[in-house]
Amino acid sequence: MKTGTRMFLSSAAFGAAIASIYWYVSHETVGTMLLALIGVALLFVAAYIFLTVRGDRRQVAADAADAQPQDAAGEIIGPLPAESVWPIMLAIGVVLALDGLVYGVWLAVLGFIFATFSGVALFRESR
Structure with missing residues (x-):
């Protein structure tokens, strides 16, 4: 998973570089924060991948120097x-x-209940 x-x-x-350049050019707060959050979200994903596979020494097909798309064919990625x-x-x-x-507020409460119920149902279905 080194490649990922x-x-x-x-x-x-x-994302961080673009946020810095955007702030320097425009001095606009909201756009800068959104661009910075893109960088933070991608950093979060990278940290998650690094922490979940750091003890796993198996070779992943994408990490090979001469990797081809067909090399990963047949890998089980989990139930979807x-x-x-x-x-x-x-x-x-x-x-x-x-x-x-x-x-x-009434609509926010209704939406929160609806989203919570739907999220729980989605997670239960994916098990």
Whole structure:
């Protein structure tokens, strides 16, 4: 997983560089924060990959110097549900909760409950 970790680290560095350049050029706070959060999120993913595979010494097909796409064919990556309505329901719940910040607390509470129920159902389905 060295390749994946390096890819996310370089993307995080790019996000941080772009955020710095954007701040220097525009002095605009919100855009700078969003660009910086891109770098932070990518750094989080890189750290997660690094910490989860650091004790695993198995060779991953993508880490080979002469890796080809067909080398990884047949690797088991885990169970994935083929069809599910829960991601859409979770998105609707999040949108309702965020709309509640504008239109009223009652809508935010309804959206939070809907998103929580949908998230739990999604996680239970993926087991």
